[in-house]
Amino acid sequence: MNLLYRLLAHRTAQLCIENPCYLGASFLFQGTGKKICPVPVDEDGLRVEELPQNKGSLLYVTPSHQFPTGATLSLKRRIGLLRWAEETDSLIIEDDYDSDFRYDGPPLTALAGLDRSRNVFYMGTFSKSVGAGLRLGFAVLPPEYWDKARVLKAQMSNGQSWLEQAALADFLGQGHFDRHLRRLRQVYKARRDCLVKALHDNFECPVLSGTAAGLHLTWRLPQDSPPASLIQIKARERGVGVYSLRSGASFDFNPSARDELLIFGYSSIREDDIVAAVADLRRLLRADNGKESPQRSTRRSRAR
Amino acid sequence: MNLLYRLLAHRTAQLCIENPCYLGASFLFQGTGKKICPVPVDEDGLRVEELPQNKGSLLYVTPSHQFPTGATLSLKRRIGLLRWAEETDSLIIEDDYDSDFRYDGPPLTALAGLDRSRNVFYMGTFSKSVGAGLRLGFAVLPPEYWDKARVLKAQMSNGQSWLEQAALADFLGQGHFDRHLRRLRQVYKARRDCLVKALHDNFECPVLSGTAAGLHLTWRLPQDSPPASLIQIKARERGVGVYSLRSGASFDFNPSARDELLIFGYSSIREDDIVAAVADLRRLLRADNGKESPQRSTRRSRAR
Numbered sequence: 001m002n003l004l005y006r007l008l009a010h011r012t013a014q015l016c017i018e019n020p021c022y023l024g025a026s027f028l029f030q031g032t033g034k035k036i037c038p039v040p041v042d043e044d045g046l047r048v049e050e051l052p053q054n055k056g057s058l059l060y061v062t063p064s065h066q067f068p069t070g071a072t073l074s075l076k077r078r079i080g081l082l083r084w085a086e087e088t089d090s091l092i093i094e095d096d097y098d099s100d101f102r103y104d105g106p107p108l109t110a111l112a113g114l115d116r117s118r119n120v121f122y123m124g125t126f127s128k129s130v131g132a133g134l135r136l137g138f139a140v141l142p143p144e145y146w147d148k149a150r151v152l153k154a155q156m157s158n159g160q161s162w163l164e165q166a167a168l169a170d171f172l173g174q175g176h177f178d179r180h181l182r183r184l185r186q187v188y189k190a191r192r193d194c195l196v197k198a199l200h201d202n203f204e205c206p207v208l209s210g211t212a213a214g215l216h217l218t219w220r221l222p223q224d225s226p227p228a229s230l231i232q233i234k235a236r237e238r239g240v241g242v243y244s245l246r247s248g249a250s251f252d253f254n255p256s257a258r259d260e261l262l263i264f265g266y267s268s269i270r271e272d273d274i275v276a277a278v279a280d281l282r283r284l285l286r287a288d289n290g291k292e293s294p295q296r297s298t299r300r301s302r303a304r
Numbered sequence: 305m306n307l308l309y310r311l312l313a314h315r316t317a318q319l320c321i322e323n324p325c326y327l328g329a330s331f332l333f334q335g336t337g338k339k340i341c342p343v344p345v346d347e348d349g350l351r352v353e354e355l356p357q358n359k360g361s362l363l364y365v366t367p368s369h370q371f372p373t374g375a376t377l378s379l380k381r382r383i384g385l386l387r388w389a390e391e392t393d394s395l396i397i398e399d400d401y402d403s404d405f406r407y408d409g410p411p412l413t414a415l416a417g418l419d420r421s422r423n424v425f426y427m428g429t430f431s432k433s434v435g436a437g438l439r440l441g442f443a444v445l446p447p448e449y450w451d452k453a454r455v456l457k458a459q460m461s462n463g464q465s466w467l468e469q470a471a472l473a474d475f476l477g478q479g480h481f482d483r484h485l486r487r488l489r490q491v492y493k494a495r496r497d498c499l500v501k502a503l504h505d506n507f508e509c510p511v512l513s514g515t516a517a518g519l520h521l522t523w524r525l526p527q528d529s530p531p532a533s534l535i536q537i538k539a540r541e542r543g544v545g546v547y548s549l550r551s552g553a554s555f556d557f558n559p560s561a562r563d564e565l566l567i568f569g570y571s572s573i574r575e576d577d578i579v580a581a582v583a584d585l586r587r588l589l590r591a592d593n594g595k596e597s598p599q600r601s602t603r604r605s606r607a608r
Contacts, residue, residue: 002460027459133466155331156306161465162437 001028004093004121004139005058006152009034011091012058018046019253020261022067022095025060026251038253041066043209045073048080057090063111064099068250068263070210070218078111085119092120098214100129100181103189105212118142126168128215128267129181134164188215194271195264198278203285215267220260225285227259234284240277241265305332308397308425308443309362310456313338315395316362322350323557324565326371326399329364330555342557345370347513349377352384361394367415368403372554372567374514374522382415389423396424402518404433404485407493409516422446430472432519432571433485438468492519498575499568502582507589519571524564529589531563538588544581545569 005028015029019038029036037057040047045066051059061081063073073081085092094111102108112122125137141149153159171177192211199206199219207220221228228244235242243263245252250263266274309332319333323342333340341361344351349370355363365385367377377385389396398415406412416426429441445453457463475481496515503510503523511524525532532548539546547567549556554567570578 024459024462031459133463135461135463135465155328155335157439157461158328159437159439161439161468164465164467 001025001060001093001095001123002156003149003152004123005029005032006156007141007145007149008058008091008093008121011056013056014052014054014058016051016057016059016090017253018061018066020068020245020250021060021253022062022097023249023251025095026253029060036253041069041071043069043071045071045077046081048077048084051081051084051088053088055089057088058093059085059090060093060095061111062095062097064096064102064108065210065212065214067095067097068216068218068245069261070214070216072108072212073111078114081111082115082117082119085115086117090119094120094122096122096124098128099124101185101188101215102213103185103192103211112140129177129184130168130171134168135160136164136168188267191266191269191271191274192217194274195266195278198275199264202278202282216263216265219262219264221262225260228262229259231262231281231285235281238280238284240280240284242281305329305364305397305399305427306460307453307456308427309333309336310460311445311449311453312362312395312397312425315360317360318356318358318362320355320361320363320394321557322365322370324372324549324554325364325557326366326401327553327555329399330557333364340557345373345375347373347375348381349375350381350385352381352388355385355388355392357392359393361392362397363389363394364397364399365415366399366401368400368406368412369514369516369518371399371401372520372522372549373565374518374520376412376516377415382418385415386419386421386423389419390421394423398424398426400426400428402432403428405489405492405519406517407489407496407515416444433481433488434472434475438472439464440468440472492571495570495573495575495578496521498578499570499582502579503568506582506586520567520569523566523568525566529564532566533563535566535585535589539585542584542588544584544588546585 001024009032012034014035014037015032016037016039017025017029018041020041021038037052039050039059045063046061051057059081061073063078065072081092084090092111092115096110099108099110110122112120122140123137124139126134127137130136139149171180195217196208196211199208207222208217209220210217221231225231229246232242232244232247243250243265244259245261245263246255246259248263269277305328313336316338318339318341319336320341320343321329321333322345324345325342341356343354343363349367350365355361363385365377367382369376385396388394396415396419400414403412403414414426416424426444427441428443430438431441434440443453475484499521500512500515503512511526512521513524514521525535529535533550536546536548536551547554547569548563549565549567550559550563552567573581
């Protein structure tokens, strides 16, 4: 992301970013000193009609599985986004950080795959599929950017450890990566199913998003819920990790917004533990609302 | 180096750097937009008396084996340098990039080891001793900088590949690194001896520096020699890699200076090949000076 930003920074007057967004992207953009336009996200992803209309923006966007809300950018908005880039002479960084994991529905075409004007710079990572400790990702660039990208990479870190790159190249070339992904998708889908079921079993009609793909989902808490940040702290005391938008890997440019989104990562938690953690969360929320009951509560009463 | 620079940039108004210097450092400093003061180097290293006297500088320096000249900073100048830092409220980055390899004379105390005022930030690398493809180095910082350094590293690259770090920690902890260094020092010392002898055998009293340590040495060419850049090009055509100050890993801020320094890296060349390459260089320089002789030349006539 650093590399793509530096590659494109000279062409961009202002930086547009989804809100809420990935913390790493907000750090990067906030460190540049340029004007930042946070653009709101809803259940169909980035609200394209709220993008600025002045020329020369750089937009960072996560269309497949918006981070952190999990929304998928609708086809209509994808087309609108590409038109915006053309009309405003803007560039787009498409971060397809977890597209290896899609459990429901047809495969998605990346924004870069729909782009006919070469305004979209696609990036991906092996952090989700193989391991974040590798520090390996990739970008897809038009050939005229290759030399500059090489020079920038040399200036930034003088290259990347060779061993992981060589091993990963073999892993991909010999077909192991595909098999690994198929197996992982099964494991993660089972965990996703388990988490969704546990949330439905323990809470009344939870409003979930981002369930179709990726390694996390979000729950829009009901109106009378305590704020997500408070739930995060209380849950942590019980050994359960759930996250508000203002912590973990996400960032919210709108500090006055209602703190109602709770993020669940499930990729590294066994199903038994998921069931136990969600049950624990139910007890926590019930206690927090002062409705502790000596009787076993019914499912309907558990959420509030 | 990037990390140290960013850690200290807020405290520094201007950037001082050895001239000639390491190319990577010149890239880093030139990319900052700050004022740069190149400070000349002679056979005793950085000319400390030419440092600027205004407050708040950051100096990048390679005292053990100046890159690229190979000069060792004298003790008198080390003391002068530390006094300069105190008096001008300046900070020093000491890059001890090849101090694992010292063949002659007593061990050197690092500048950071003499520093009582905590103005020196020491950095080292495993690129020379284990392999540049690891991308692993280290810095020694006062504890009050640790948290900021962690945050900066996270922002720059989100951490470093874990596998090399874990393997290297074992390699160090189990004593293999020390044994490895002892063995490498023998190999490199033999190559250094071979190169120095070959240069003396083929050229008349070559003025060499940087022979006591490191993995490269430099030859200050005689007055009537062709420029180092030309020798580099001609030697390359014959498959021999020698470098001027304006190429390879070094940089010269003074483009009008006489191009008289030729750099020889010897760590990865077998002794047979060193002997053959230097003999080839002699033939090249003789031919270049138009003094090709049908007779075998004597040693005296070979250099010019």
